[in-house]
Every structure is written in C-alpha cells, then in structure tokens.
Amino acid sequence: MASQYVFIESRDPFDSPDTGFVADTATALHQGGRPVTVFLVQNGVLATRAAARGSHVRRLAEAGVTVLADDFSLRERGIEAGELSAGVRPASIDALVDLLVRPDTKTLWH
C-alpha cells in the first residue's frame, strides 16, 4: 500500500521561515502521487487567515494538499470562519488522530 503523509505544522511563517520546509515537502510528496494532509495546530493556524502575508496555505491547497486547521487552536486565537483562506478546513483533534492511525501513514510534527 502506498504511504500517506500527515504533516502537523505547529509553527507559523511569521516566527519561523522553516514553514517552507513543510510546504515544499508536502507538495513534492503530493506531486509524487501520495495523499498528503497538513494539519495546522497551535500558532500554525495563524497562517490560515486569507489576508496573512507569507502564508503557504493557499499554495498547499492549490497543489491539492488537504489543509486542515485545528478548530480549538482557531477558537483560541479568535480566527473566525469568514477569515479563513480558501482551501482550509477546520477540523477536530479527533480527525487528526483518525488520520494518524490509518494504515501506512507517516507523520511528521514540525
């Protein structure tokens, strides 16, 4: 069975230029035919606002990567549904756990 990948992105592009690593790697894997999900959590959700500069979220979504944002982290930071970039879907921690334990899944926390 082909691997699927879950990247848990806890960092934001304003604090860490290394968020490009997740975006580049996730995109490359997806272009190689692998199902890839990026799950934004903690300050990682600061990149979800459509007006945020330097965010990789739109690029990921346009590349076909599934982009989820932890609903608790969004609420904690007052990020409302209407502010979200297209292609980002709020998701629960239960949804993340379900992804993690699917067969042949590799998960990286960044």
Added chain:
Amino acid sequence: MPDRTLTVALMDAPYEASASTTAFRIIASALAQGIHVNVFAYEGAVSLAMKDQAPHANPVKGTSVEQEEHPTTKDLVASLIELGRSEPRLTWVNCGLCVDERGAGHSVDGVKRGGPADFYKMAVESTTTLVIPTR
C-alpha cells in the same frame, strides 16, 4: 478490527510549550476512539508527571488557589492514566536517565521508568509513532 496503537514521544517540560497540551488532547482523543497509546516521555517531558507539583494562588489576578482552579500537568497526566487504565490502555514511560538528571523521580501513580529500548519496542509494536519534538 485489529487493535490500533499509537506511540507518542514527548520532550517538552511542563508550562513551557503548547505542544504538551496538544499532546494531551491527542492522547485523550486516541483513548476515546479505542486506540491504545504508548507515551515515551523524554527529556523535560519526564517532569510533566512530577507528583510534587502544587497549584498556587494568582496575586496578579487576585485569585486564591481555590478560585484559580488550576490543574497542574501532573493532574492532566493522572487523568490520562485513569482514562487508559484498562482497555484501551495507556502506557506512560519516563526516560530514566532524564528522570535522574532532573530529580523527577517522584511521579504520579501509573508512570513507569524505562529508556530508549522501550521506546523502540513500543514503536515497532505500534500502528504508528508520533514524535513531538521540542525547540
């Protein structure tokens, strides 16, 4: 369905990183979904379960200990251990050498002492392993 098991490696000391709370949420969710969970607490994470943690009043907010109602991380760990007491089970292993150098040997009940070989064994026997690094 065959049993599913998630192994989680933690590194952050208490009260220093939001990753610890996210980890607790992941562990609780996994147990609620019938998934066995192994935790390998490495480095600062061995202090998450320190029994001698005590809540405090908050003079900045003007609250007493009772009003603050502040669970310490050991309370959160103890809750997880309670959730995972039978099936699905939670196995929490503190890295012993990390415990020694931090003086963190007095942990809540249910926390075991182990080492990297235990982490490796847990990882091999799990559906998947999630490493939550520190910065």
Added chain:
Amino acid sequence: MRILNIVESAYRATLEEQDDTVLWLSRALKNAGADLSLVLRGNAVNYAVRQSCPPLAIGSTAIKHPAQPNDDLAKLQAKGAKVYVIREDLAERGIGEARCVADAELLPRAELVGLMESHDQVWHW
C-alpha cells in the same frame, strides 16, 4: 521497521546535557537494534562541520565533556547508520563542503522525499 530520523534542532542544551540528546537517542535506538538513518537539516547541518566544543566552567563547576557531534555521527556510522546532510542547508549557512567531516553524504533537498518514501517511519526532531 526502517526509521528515518530527520534532525533540525541543533545546540539545544548541549552543554547542560553533554550530548545532543537526539543524536544520543539515535545511538541508543541503534544499540537497541533499530534500522535507522539520519538526516541533518536546518541548523543541524552544522553538526557535520569539523568542531570540538571547548570545556566550560561556571564558578567552581566544570562542564568537562560537552557534546561532540562529530563523534556521535562517526559512532552512528560505525554501527551502520547512514548519515545524510542537506546540501542546500549547508550552502545557505555558508558552509563549504571541505569543512565537513568525511562520510556524511550530501543530499540535495529534492531527494529527501525519496528517503522518506523508503523508510517506514519518519521522525522529525
């Protein structure tokens, strides 16, 4: 189970610990029988630079045996672990390849996904 340890963080508490604790853990996992490869990326590529940390004294207490990452990498390789260093991350940091210890394989960033595919577990530190 083939494990790929991708190490990004570097020099984190390496004086207090007298080790880089992820390189240390990698060695311990290898000793436990793990089939493990290591990728150094980000600031951790600096571990491939020839270096020797000096001892340090704080008052009357000395840290006499600080972490020596070159030794850790060599010992991992002696046990059969492959060690890779992301080439572009070296270049970004102005590190010439001649400054690096021998035997660390320089890996183009674009080839990391191939390594990820060929391992069963990929852990990022």
